Amino acid sequence: MAQRLPPSFxxxxxKILEQLxxxxxxxxxxxxxxxxxxxxLDLIHEINALDGCVTTSSCAGRISVFLxxxxxxxxxxxxxxxxxxxxIGVTSKGAGVGGKGGGGRWLFVAHxxxxxxxxxxxxxxxxxxxxxxIEGQELLSLGAAxxxxxxxxxxxxxxxxxxxxxxxxxxxxxxxxxxxxxxESGALNLTSSSPGSATPMIGIRSMGLALESVIxxxxxxxEFCMVPEYQLRNLVEISNDRFMENTKRIERFRSxxxxxxxxxxxxxxxxxxxWEDTQVRRERKKAEGLKKAQRIKQSxxxxxxxxxxxxxxxxxxxxx
Numbered sequence: 001m002a003q004r005l006p007p008s009f010x011x012x013x014x015k016i017l018e019q020l021x022x023x024x025x026x027x028x029x030x031x032x033x034x035x036x037x038x039x040x041l042d043l044i045h046e047i048n049a050l051d052g053c054v055t056t057s058s059c060a061g062r063i064s065v066f067l068x069x070x071x072x073x074x075x076x077x078x079x080x081x082x083x084x085x086x087x088i089g090v091t092s093k094g095a096g097v098g099g100k101g102g103g104g105r106w107l108f109v110a111h112x113x114x115x116x117x118x119x120x121x122x123x124x125x126x127x128x129x130x131x132x133x134i135e136g137q138e139l140l141s142l143g144a145a146x147x148x149x150x151x152x153x154x155x156x157x158x159x160x161x162x163x164x165x166x167x168x169x170x171x172x173x174x175x176x177x178x179x180x181x182x183x184e185s186g187a188l189n190l191t192s193s194s195p196g197s198a199t200p201m202i203g204i205r206s207m208g209l210a211l212e213s214v215i216x217x218x219x220x221x222x223e224f225c226m227v228p229e230y231q232l233r234n235l236v237e238i239s240n241d242r243f244m245e246n247t248k249r250i251e252r253f254r255s256x257x258x259x260x261x262x263x264x265x266x267x268x269x270x271x272x273x274x275w276e277d278t279q280v281r282r283e284r285k286k287a288e289g290l291k292k293a294q295r296i297k298q299s300x301x302x303x304x305x306x307x308x309x310x311x312x313x314x315x316x317x318x319x320x
Contacts, residue, residue, distance in 0.1 A: 005232065006166075006197045008053070009164075016048075020036075036058065037059060039111065039250075051165075052169040053162055053165070053169060053173065054162070054163050056161045058146060058158075058161070059156065059158065059159050059160075060250070061155075063109075064109045064153075065106070065107040065119075066106055066154060067149060068104045068150055096190070112243070116236060116240070124180075124216075124229065125231055127151075127215070127225075130225065131225065148218070149217060150214045151217060153214075155212075155242050157205070158204070158206070158246055159205045160205075160278045162204065163202075168199060170187050173204070176260055177202070177253060180252035182205055182206040183205045183208060185202065185206075187202050191221075196276070211238060213227075214226075215235070228236060230277070269274065297317070
């Protein structure tokens with residue numbers, strides 16, 4: 001008899017699969033794109049076909065240009081009529097480190113490598129910027145960076161979240177992710193806050209491929225570029241190369257998924273009682289190790305030569 005999955009996991013997976021079954025033209029999510037990336041769609045289907053696993057969010061990787069939100073500062077509070085922590089019809093919440101929140105927005109997003117050969121015109125135009133502003137340049141030189149909204153160029157590799165039905169399934173997914181090169185992968189919810197089995201959430205990621213650079217700023221409601229064109233092109237080329245490595249790691253991870261399924265099947269006990277208990281496995285491994293050591297010892301004893309069988313030293317010298 002197969003191991004019974006936690007009812008909470010079964011309900012969540014059913015709901016997620018129903019959402020994924022919605023036609024692409026009707027599907028919508030909270031990502032900037034609003035839909036699942038085609039480059040990762042097959043992987044999502046393959047993971048969801050595994051017993052005890054379901055994807056909850058994903059991004060196949062992307063190149064983006066992002067205008068950070070307005071930072072919370074003295075000038076921000078004065079501009080919005082906020083004094084001594086009092087709110088006057090506005091929120092004082094500004095952008096955090098990295099620029100997210102506070103009215104930040106995307107200027108460019110691509111979930112595939114950028115086709116450089118078919119790009120014509122300035123890169124700054126593609127990324128929603130114009131020539132550098134003299135007034136903004138003076139602000140930067142005066143050290144006013146804390147009040148300026150910067151524009152970030154980013155490459156972000158695949159990130160995937162997988163809900164699992166048990167610790168063993170979580171371990172199998174993490175092991176495959178690490179083997180595939182997603183070295184910053186990890187797990188949350190390893191213990192259950194309510195009665196029943198834990199359902200760990202796995203984050204599959206490889207931040208070593210990530211890239212970020214400040215390329216511009218906002219001034220007077222307009223976005224200006226602060227780096228030369230050749231640097232923008234170099235950033236695109238580097239990101240395209242990292243996209244290729246990202247795709248290779250995704251394919252390696254996909255190739256390991258069948259092993260996860262077969263391994264899960266093999267680890268069920270012959271009596272059909274589910275996964276092998278940790279303590280039972282420890283004792284079994286210990287017993288197997290003792291038996292192996294005994295066999296090696298017996299074999300070595302049988303192969304040891306008696307003194308009469310050892311050639312005489314003089315005989316060896318005569319044959320040198």
